[in-house]
Amino acid sequence: MTGSPALAVYLAASRLAGPLAHWLLARRMASGREDPLRLGERLGRAGVARPEGKLIWLHGASVGEALSMLPLIDEVRRQAPQMTCLVTTGTVTSARRMAELLPEGCIHQFVPVDTGGAVRRFLDHWRPDLAVWVESEFWPGLMVAVARRGTPMMLVNARVSARSARRWAWAPGTAAALVRLFRRIVTQDTETTARLVAMGADPGRVREGGNLKALIPAPGCDAGELKALRAALAGRPVWLAASTHAPEEAAVAEAHRVAARSLPGLLTIVAPRHSERGGEIAALLAGQGLALALARRSRGEVPGPETQVWLADTLGEMGLWLRLAPVAFIGGSIAARGGHNPFEPAALGAAILHGPETGNFAPAYAALNEAGGARSVADGAEMGAAVAALLESEETRRAMTDAAGAVRKRLEPDVAGLAREALALIEAGP
Helix, strand or coil, rough: CCCCHHHHHHHHHHHHHHHHHHHHHHHHHHCCCCHHHHHHHHCCCCCCCCCCCCCEEEEECCHHHHHHHHHHHHHHHHHCCCCCEEEEEHHHHHHHHHHHHCCCEEEEEEEECHHHHHHHHHHHCCCCCCCCECCCCHHHHHHHHHHCCCCEEEEECCCCHHHHHHHHHHCHHHHHHCCCCCCEEECHHHHHHHHHHHCCCCHHHEEEECCHHHHCCCCCCHHHHHHHHHHHHCCCCEEEEEEEECHHHHHHHHHHHHHHHHHHHEEEEEECCHHHHHHHHHHHHHHHCCCCHHEEHHHHCCCCCCCCCEEEECCHHHHHHHHHCCCEEEECCCCCCCCCCCHHHHHCCEEEEEEEEEEHCCCCCHHHHHHCEEEEEECCHHHHHHHHHHCCHHHHHHHHHHHHHHHHHHHHHHHHHHHHHHHHHHCCCC
């Protein structure tokens, strides 16, 4: 089934890697990246019993992929109410989010590490009737084990960047062996479709189907808090730097200085991708001369009249920040991180700015830019000029957000059709 010497070597090594997996998990647990109460799940030991009846297993790497599953899960449950959905992810944050958001009839577990024993225990317990991979989270040992049991496999919201395609080109036999395991592949865009076919996927099993992340519900917030903060900030120009990474906060500080020249009372909200960087970012902003004009959300501080920067170093509040700020720079795009999801700000009517590094959402950003629904900025100076221009002109902002909303709508997939395809694979059987 493998058809690849490199893959055969990987599978042989994974069968012997149990002791190494224990050591790696212990290190991750020590750094807070594993839940000690659920560590057994990473070794394939289920935390709950398997329900009777048919079960679809859906796997995504982290929060974004897990959230993108929710519309598909809802549609599967609508079409097949007795179907159980098992969702696996690999991060503590995604587990917390799924505990909050998964509907009745759904179970979350941590994905097992890719060793022979963990995979065997996981599959022996859950016995899925269909395995659905989301985006590009490939674990070769797990995938091959699923296929060997005759369980149909589907890849949805598939994304293969140019960089990933170049990496897979170093192991063409392995790439071909893995992509041929899928009975059905539904991609985000034409570029991914072409890359998967070039990797060895059967063209008859691949189709383009839009981006599930366009369907992720806009993040919520506390209505009372939103009302109070809007009252406290009334009359002030506000913008947001969302999901930032180092060194983007330095560019944001420069953008604040540039925009503040024409926008008295400007408040910049900085919501880093990793809230634990709050102390580091506060020190950086102090070095930029903003120490006395800084408030930190993690300390319960609320911006006063003299506050210039509000450091939103907390988790799960992006819905609040996007509702307060009519302009949002989406981070990970000046830092070489490939950019982050533009659909959330589009859903909440924030004008979108981003840097040049948008490979994770390249087709979406390209469509947004072409339609005038987003604007690329190269550095802090360009960012500040764009912020000032957008905050000074409601008409310009409105044209931009209307265009972004139209693009988001156009990129939405046919989730009902996707659910029918998944259920049809179960009916077809091994």
